[in-house]
Amino acid sequence: MIKNADPIAALRIETPPATLREMALERMRRAIISGVFEPGTRLVERTLCDQLGVSRSVIREVIRHLEAEGLVEMLAKQGPIVARLxxxxxxxxxxxxxxxxxxxxxxxxxxxxxxxxxxxxxxxxxxxxxxxxxxxxxxxxxxxxxxxxxxxxxxxxxxxxxxxxxxxxxxxxxxxxxxxxxxxxxxxxxxxxxxxxxxxxxxxxxxxxxxxxxxxxxxxxxxxxxxxxx
Amino acid sequence: MIKNADPIAALRIETPPATLREMALERMRRAIISGVFEPGTRLVERTLCDQLGVSRSVIREVIRHLEAEGLVEMLAKQGPIVARLxxxxxxxxxxxxxxxxxxxxxxxxxxxxxxxxxxxxxxxxxxxxxxxxxxxxxxxxxxxxxxxxxxxxxxxxxxxxxxxxxxxxxxxxxxxxxxxxxxxxxxxxxxxxxxxxxxxxxxxxxxxxxxxxxxxxxxxxxxxxxxxxx
DNA sequence: GCCTGTATGATGGTATACCATAAGACCGAA
DNA sequence: TTCGGTCTTATGGTATACCATCATACAGGC
CATH class of the missing domain: 1.20.120.530 (GntR ligand-binding domain-like)
Known part of the structure; x- marks a missing residue:
């Protein structure tokens, strides 16, 4: 490994990737992948707020991300559901x-x-x-x-x-x-x-x-x- | 075409896909693709609010989507920028x-x-x-x-x-x-x-x-x- | 008994308010 | 002049408030 060729870079303080959103994203993704939320399940925003302990802003942004990933579908006038396959x-x-x-x-x-x-x-x-x-x-x-x-x-x-x-x-x-x-x-x-x-x-x-x-x-x-x- | 085999389906009223978010998403995407926003440009949320005439919630959700698409990068502690290639x-x-x-x-x-x-x-x-x-x-x-x-x-x-x-x-x-x-x-x-x-x-x-x-x-x-x- | 109209509650869409932090400007002293 | 410190402000992160709409339930009339 040539890693220590640049010892200065090693000094960099790792910013904790710990924004609420990222944590929530990870949890939600795993929950969907592992089947905690079945396909077709409605993802009611306020309910998720309680379950994850975060506000709707966070939940909604996470859902946008998952939507773009194809894990979540948006039903018009009904909100997000876990994507069916x-x-x-x-x-x-x-x-x-x-x-x-x-x-x-x-x-x-x-x-x-x-x-x-x-x-x-x-x-x-x-x-x-x-x-x-x-x-x-x-x-x-x-x-x-x-x-x-x-x-x-x-x-x-x-x-x-x-x-x-x-x-x-x-x-x-x-x-x-x-x-x-x-x-x-x-x-x-x-x-x-x-x-x-x-x-x-x-x-x-x-x-x-x-x-x-x-x-x-x-x-x-x-x-x-x-x-x-x- | 067998389209008119089911004239009832033709009655369905098309829901306008016109949520602010979707319109904003489309505009932002086109702006980035067409080069209105150069790669590396910071996407300051409040500025975008003024430019698109929508609130930050909308902008932020749009940015999440574009982020998942790879068109936008998030710099920690600095916010979103147009992805560099x-x-x-x-x-x-x-x-x-x-x-x-x-x-x-x-x-x-x-x-x-x-x-x-x-x-x-x-x-x-x-x-x-x-x-x-x-x-x-x-x-x-x-x-x-x-x-x-x-x-x-x-x-x-x-x-x-x-x-x-x-x-x-x-x-x-x-x-x-x-x-x-x-x-x-x-x-x-x-x-x-x-x-x-x-x-x-x-x-x-x-x-x-x-x-x-x-x-x-x-x-x-x-x-x-x-x-x-x- | 069934159909229709209405009311209520749940839910998503949107806007705004508040806070912590980091970057930059400004200023003073060595 | 330069270094260090402080203050301001811009900015993103988060939470909450409000509104329009849709679904469900219920009540009343045929």
Whole structure:
């Protein structure tokens, strides 16, 4: 690391990112993603004020943010609700993920050095651990960190933002997908395949493996929710 | 069209989308995209209140939305500024566009019927007209409508949202790119190539043409702003 | 009994008031 | 002249007040 090349920068006092709004945003987002608020649930502003202990200004600004993220929908004359997810949207999201992730994986395979590979290996171990424990949330975290490493290694920070946002929109679906019995075993093996190709620096093969992985996830998702999930 | 199969639906009174916030959002977005507010410009809330004639609540919620869109950055303890665009970000955006647009183009080429092709042809005519007039903004509109048709024909509505949002972040760059002399001629010809492949329903060739088009745009953009645009 | 009109309460849209803080101007002393 | 301190003010963060509107419930007439 070359971090201490600039010791002066290290002196900077970190401003606590602790505006009420940011905290509320984080809580709300997690609440929606983790399913505390079901899709379609009305988000009554004054109620949220009580629940989060902040004023309506804060709540409303948070809702604007979540709206732009696609996690919240505004019904005219009725206010915000947790966005519903139609299968067609989910299908598209999986397609986009396939495109972005396979591109990132390929680039990662091109440039991956030992350091990156070590990080990936660590995520894989975490993945093994969590999938043996049959912990969907843990698997999700491990998978996330695996892909985060890949995207950042290839310099795809913006694509990573997009993927993160898309994933939050299908989070419930992902958890359900991960709970599928055969997924618990096939998922990790597919990810291992991606890593194997990256390790050998084979961009095309890695990308193909990645596309297969996403495609499999999409297929399982479709089989679970079939036509629509409200 | 089977529209009048349900004449009752036609009775529905369209709710005017006219909340102050939505109007303000639209104005602000256009102002930023069209360059009325330069990148880095501070967006002082009270000033905007006067300029738009609305209250701070509205302005702040609009800023939250634009922040989530990536058009506005928040500086801690300083407030919002118009997002700056680093070349690396622009580079990534062009890459993502290449991935999403080529996928959409390929799908469009697979399913395009006469109706879609007619729409595309119309956009192309518009493109010719505007590029002869040397009107960058007109060219942008025509190109946008060309791609919108493509994305919607293939059912890529979410990808279209993403691309739209990404494009707004590099809008200034796009206008500058379009003003380049050789771009004025090469751009339309590349788009015509894409259309020609779609017309013949050749997905692979269409996608390749699309990638070439985006790549060329990115190259010109890079040559213009080189290392960074603040 | 059902339909219609009305009243009331809940809710979102909008505006404004208050506060803490940080940046900049100003001033005085070494 | 320059450094340090203080004061002012601009600004964002937060809370609250007010209003228009919509949904629900209820009452009355056919």
């Amino acid at each position: 139609e299968w067609d949207d989910a299908r598209q999201i999986y397609e986009i993920r396939a495109a972005l992730e396979s591109t990132a994986v390929a680039d990662c395979a091109r440039v991956a050095d030992e350091k990156v590979k070590a990080e990936l290996r660590q995520s894989l171990n975490e993945l093994d651990r969590t999938s043996q424990q049959n912990s969907p949330l843990g698997i999700l975290d491990a998978t996330t960190s695996f892909y985060r490493t890949i995207f950042h290694a290839g310099g795809h920070t913006i694509a990573w933002d997009i993927v993160t946002r898309l994933n939050s929109r299908i989070s419930r679906l992902r958890v359900m997908t991960l709970s599928t019995p055969n997924r618990t075993t096939s998922g990790p093996s597919q990810i291992r395949e991606i890593f194997a190709r990256i390790e050998k620096n084979e961009p095309e093969a890695a990308a193909a493996a990645c596309r297969a992985h996403v495609k499999a996830a999409a297929a399982i998702a479709e089989s679970i929710i079939g036509v629509d999930v409200t | 680093e070349w690396d970000d622009a580079r990534q955006i062009y890459e993502i566009r290449a991935a999403l647009e080529s996928t959409a183009v390929a799908d469009c080429a697979r399913v395009a019927d006469e109706k879609v092709k007619a729409e595309l042809r119309q956009s192309l005519n518009e493109l010719d007209r505007t590029s002869q007039q040397n009107s960058p903004l007109g060219i942008l509109d025509a190109t946008t409508s060309f791609y919108r048709t493509i994305f919607h024909a293939g059912g890529h509505t979410i990808a279209w949202d993403i691309v739209t949002r990404l494009n707004s972040r590099i809008s200034r760059l796009r206008v500058m790119t379009l003003s380049t002399p050789n771009r004025t001629t090469s751009g339309p010809s590349q788009i015509r190539e894409i259309f020609a492949r779609i017309e013949k329903n050749e997905p692979e060739a269409a996608a390749a043409a699309c990638r070439a088009h985006v790549k060329a745009a990115a190259a010109i953009a890079e040559s213009i702003i080189g290392v960074d645009v603040t």
